[in-house]
Amino acid sequence: MNSSNSVDINGNKIRLIREQKGLTQLYLATVVGVTTDTISRWENRRYPSIKLENAKKLAEALEVSLEELLEMEADREPDAEIGGEEAAADKAVSSLAGRIGVPWPRGRWWILAGAGVLIVAALAWAVIVTNRSGMEAVRIMPAHTAPNLSFPVLIRITGALDAGNTLLIRDELLGEGQAIGAEGEGSPKEFGKNPRWIGKLAGGEAAFLYLVKPDKKLRPDEEIEFAGDLITREGQSFGEKIGGERRITIAPYHWADRDKDYVISDSEILRAHETYSLPGSNLIDFNEIEELWLAGKYDWNKKTQTFVPVAPTEGKQ
Template identity: 35%
Template sequence: MVDSTDKTEKGASASIAIDGTRARNVREAKKLTQLYVANVVGVTTDTISRWENNRYPSIKRDNAQKLADALEVTLEEILRAEDPEEPDTQPVTAQVPSRKRVLLPLSVLALLLLGTLLYFILRQPAPAPRAIRWAPRFAAPGEVIPVQVKVARQPASPFGFILRERLPAGARLVSALPITSSTESEGKWLVPTGGTPATVSYSLKVPSNFPAGKDAAFKGELVVHGGEASNRTESVGGSTSVHIGAYHWADSNGDGRIDDDEIMPAYYICEEMKGLGLDWKTIEAIWSGKGYRWDTKSGYTVLK
């Protein structure tokens, strides 16, 4: 028989408490919108608002990690601080050693700790910039979908970079901003040195014969050049795949319709990526109707 306490601890490990106020302050300091954060995490802006206002005592650990990635901080920086434990006030009886015996080992230990600390401070590399990919959760075979990679840069530490995006198997790059040097399986962008955030946007056509029910996977890397002797390379975070099925990319929860919570993010994406082949008219028609149906022969059918 499994102990009930053990069950509780295992269940609790799936959720953690975040400091919503701290998360909101970080987002506002970095000039990120709730819409952008919601798109990266894969939730609605209403959910982000509830998190920031501490409406939930805890959230799923996966969502907390995605939130930290979107805010470009570590998970620990947005966790809620726990209440300090009460100190033990029970008296402790111990034999007091001589002062000389105590000071000598402590001095040696302090020197060792100081030397170790200085070593790691001097050897610590500069914080790597963060590149976060946003891609829709769903897409239908043959559909053109949007993808964005946002790269965090600051005036105090400008840099240029090369972005390489390995496309899902069989996918075709339709258009991109900035213009890309691409092959059949990879898109490449060269962005000059700058100290402001950069966004790489591209539209992608899912293969018509891509198996429904499978995930189309992305993989990317950022090669950073900041005037150093050698470049730094890091993986692109954020969305790593799109689930292929009978769903429109703007239908973020896969319920067969585009509701009010979904139309605004889709609108902003289409505006930011205007001219890159996205079909805004179909999105607007689905939103105005009662939903949609998709099949391999006729594509999307708007339900009136």
């Protein structure tokens, strides 16, 4: 049985959902703020009851409702003290409690004793849902990049035209790489694994651009994952989850070469400019990309971990 600050979770469901979404225990541990050993113990039901706060973080990381992770009536042995209509009523109330994030112990007297509490909690939950910020943050980035080649990450924030509150973007790298921001006072901002942006909307939108340099020891097909949120008001612990792209794959192609054919085409160079060029920002060295584009073709030098323009061979198409 759980306390008011904890909930009973179903470890089998957690493992199944994680595996279906292709997530690792390390990813969940990083987002929730626990160790991989703790995630393993949750999945193996060594810790059947966990803190409500951690359960909410876990549900957010898995992109499911909290109810889907809870140990529900159908997952347990029947209670001999509750039968017939009372058992059905208890199950229905427990299900409602799970949907709104309220722990619900089993038993006959809880049905009547806590009915008023549930009604108030349900109304409060409805107020929270209907009063969300109405703002959205979406992460845009290439599908691949080469080892040791910096690539851009753009987060676009949209909302009401008259929104005047200050916003905070908290992004996070879950992999081997370092984030770099636009220059401030003559030197680039070193974000490490935690890019941050604070500002306001202008005309209902804003944008946060930064670069990520993958560690040169990363190998092809390895990935860097991202997780972050948008804080819209003071005192807010959990923000609106950043949508859009969540991972990038290491491959021996330039990030602007979308079809990975060692040719940066006219449409690809245009798309790179249109997507990642921000007024007043010189974070991206487009001259280097244009050199590869003008050459018509390029190669990846594995030894130096650089791209080399390839001059057209005379007599060949």
